[in-house]
Amino acid sequence: MTKSALQIARAAYQPKLPKALLGAVKVKEGEPTQSVADQEAIKQLFPNTYGMPLIQFEEGGVATEFPAINVGVILSGGQAPGGHNVISGLFDGIKKLNKDSKLFGFILGPGGLVDHNYIELTSDIIDEYRNTGGFDIIGSGRTKLEKVEQFEKGLEIIRELGIKALVIIGGDDSNTNACVLAEYYAAKNYGVQVIGCPKTIDGDLKNEMIETSFGFDTACKTYSEVIGNIERDCNSARKYWHFIKLMGRSASHIALECALQTQPNVCIVSEEVEAKDMSLDDVVTYIAQVVADRAAAGNNFGTVLIPEGLIEFIPAMKRLIAELNDFLAHNGEEFNAIERNKQREYIINHLSAENAAIYASLPEGVARQLSLDRDPHGNVQVSLIETEKLLSEMVATKLAAWKKEGKYVGKFAPQHHFFGYEGRCAAPSNFDADYCYSLGYTASVLIANGKTGYMSSVRNTTAPAAEWIAGGVPITMMMNMERRHGEMKPVIQKALVKLDGAPFKKFAANRETWAKETAYVYPGPIQYFGPSEVCDEPTKTLQLEQAK
Ligand code: FBP
Numbered sequence: 254m255t256k257s258a259l260q261i262a263r264a265a266y267q268p269k270l271p272k273a274l275l276g277a278v279k280v281k282e283g284e285p286t287q288s289v290a291d292q293e294a295i296k297q298l299f300p301n302t303y304g305m306p307l308i309q310f311e312e313g314g315v316a317t318e319f320p321a322i323n324v325g326v327i328l329s330g331g332q333a334p335g336g337h338n339v340i341s342g343l344f345d346g347i348k349k350l351n352k353d354s355k356l357f358g359f360i361l362g363p364g365g366l367v368d369h370n371y372i373e374l375t376s377d378i379i380d381e382y383r384n385t386g387g388f389d390i391i392g393s394g395r396t397k398l399e400k401v402e403q404f405e406k407g408l409e410i411i412r413e414l415g416i417k418a419l420v421i422i423g424g425d426d427s428n429t430n431a432c433v434l435a436e437y438y439a440a441k442n443y444g445v446q447v448i449g450c451p452k453t454i455d456g457d458l459k460n461e462m463i464e465t466s467f468g469f470d471t472a473c474k475t476y477s478e479v480i481g482n483i484e485r486d487c488n489s490a491r492k493y494w495h496f497i498k499l500m501g502r503s504a505s506h507i508a509l510e511c512a513l514q515t516q517p518n519v520c521i522v523s524e525e526v527e528a529k530d531m532s533l534d535d536v537v538t539y540i541a542q543v544v545a546d547r548a549a550a551g552n553n554f555g556t557v558l559i560p561e562g563l564i565e566f567i568p569a570m571k572r573l574i575a576e577l578n579d580f581l582a583h584n585g586e587e588f589n590a591i592e593r594n595k596q597r598e599y600i601i602n603h604l605s606a607e608n609a610a611i612y613a614s615l616p617e618g619v620a621r622q623l624s625l626d627r628d629p630h631g632n633v634q635v636s637l638i639e640t641e642k643l644l645s646e647m648v649a650t651k652l653a654a655w656k657k658e659g660k661y662v663g664k665f666a667p668q669h670h671f672f673g674y675e676g677r678c679a680a681p682s683n684f685d686a687d688y689c690y691s692l693g694y695t696a697s698v699l700i701a702n703g704k705t706g707y708m709s710s711v712r713n714t715t716a717p718a719a720e721w722i723a724g725g726v727p728i729t730m731m732m733n734m735e736r737r738h739g740e741m742k743p744v745i746q747k748a749l750v751k752l753d754g755a756p757f758k759k760f761a762a763n764r765e766t767w768a769k770e771t772a773y774v775y776p777g778p779i780q781y782f783g784p785s786e787v788c789d790e791p792t793k794t795l796q797l798e799q800a801k
Pocket of ligand 1: 329
């Protein structure tokens with residue numbers, strides 16, 4: 254395989270580990286835990302894995318001989334930079350326990366476990382993938398592990414390969430699956446441990462014990478580099494308004510982080526739109542006003558950041574989507590059997606009056622996207638909705654009306670971008686390379702200590718890596734009950750942008766200035782070699798959230 258010069262140099266990078274993990278580890282157990290909400294319901298559903306204590310690893314343990322152990326690993330859901338380092342950290346961790354330990358990777362996500370599709374990950378393979386982006390070492394998939402038949406089918410190959418523990422690297426949905434699987438295997442006394450690792454570029458799998466999900470750092474830095482380049486182009490040509498949609502299915506963490514890094518003229522934060530009960534027209538009016546004010550100052554250019562999940566946060570749209578989700582969950586077959594050109598009418602005829610009216614008012618393309626197949630977890634595939642075009646078209650219409658009324662004088666020429674897939678497989682930043690390696694290594698220590706139903710946790714991440722705190726959090730602690738596919742289900746609570754949190758407050762305090770002035774910041778590409786302040790800086794979000 255031909256490799257780039259950077260790939261070759263990067264292969265030699267030795268990720269940093271928290272110092273507690275360097276030698277023999279002492280295990281400190283905390284108080285019993287509770288789920289974040291719906292305690293009674295979660296306790297009933299997870300009688301074997303509910304209430305377990307928090308775990309912290311400390312220096313000064315006693316070195317003991319550990320028998321060789323076979324471990325399975327699964328990459329689940331969307332790619333996120335650093336996944337290969339979670340696997341290499343896990344590999345090095347189990348090899349350190351005993352050099353004869355083995356790691357098996359299931360191919361193309363949780364489906365690989367059910368279909369018995371796997372490879373043994375030997376040191377030759379692992380070495381090829383250290384510090385690289387992507388999930389291609391074993392591939393990823395979105396199969397939802399939720400049925401007893403799947404758990405039992407998985408057990409067959411687990412037994413055949415002598416696997417004692419399974420590590421599931423995924424986002425909130427996949428870690429919910431990990432928890433359900435851990436509970437099932439514990440209830441059946443099968444002696445198979447299940448450990449989760451927090452992955453997602455979306456940054457919405459976080460809480461007190463999980464400071465950030467891996468991949469968020471690298472993805473945001475990659476997008477911010479390109480946004481900065483666009484801003485500089487925009488400030489050079491001074492003739493375009495750039496509408497940039499950013500990935501992040503639900504929460505606006507990516508858009509907000511990129512705004513903090515690049516200081517655009519507008520950044521919409523979905524959580525604020527919802528909290529202020531804004532309509533689509535309110536959002537459009539806000540953007541159009543910024544455009545008009547800049548035009549009045551002679552600036553017919555600018556940048557607008559739009560979070561991918563916006564549509565679902567506009568309260569009226571949210572009500573529409575909720576009804577559509579329930580309706581399609583129960584009538585999907587009938588709907589799919591209807592001729593394509595009659596589907597819109599069919600939906601309008603079956604929705605409540607309020608939602609039917611909103612659905613009917615949407616441009617054809619957007620309405621169609623809302624009624625397309627959900628992903629296996631029941632989510633609308635928001636990455637397919639062209640919100641950036643929808644908004645710029647509506648802004649253009651509003652500006653044309655204002656022009657007639659004499660309220661706007663200027664030129665409005667939009668350009669559209671969607672950044673998502675460009676960042677998901679970027680070569681991990683030093684932060685993600687170190688963080689992921691530490692998460693994988695921590696998983697091996699949780700396994701060695703017989704834990705199941707835990708997620709690897711590495712905290713204190715704005716300090717140098719040596720001072721990071723490694724341990725485990727019971728996954729049930731992060732759960733609540735939510736409506737999915739028309740039914741109440743236990744799921745890990747998504748962390749949305751907090752409007753009283755430091756990152757949003759910093760943005761809100763500056764956005765008026767950024768709207769009027771051209772105060773762009775150009776972060777440039779991720780640096781892997783050089784001074785620590787250039788190469789190791791965590792995200793602005795993490796720095797602001799963790800500021801003491
Ligand atoms: P995960 O939550 O699985 O990490 O995926 C995140 C994400 O990248 C979202 O930002 C995006 O909406 C979605 O995946 C796209 O999914 P797909 O890769 O199936 O197109």
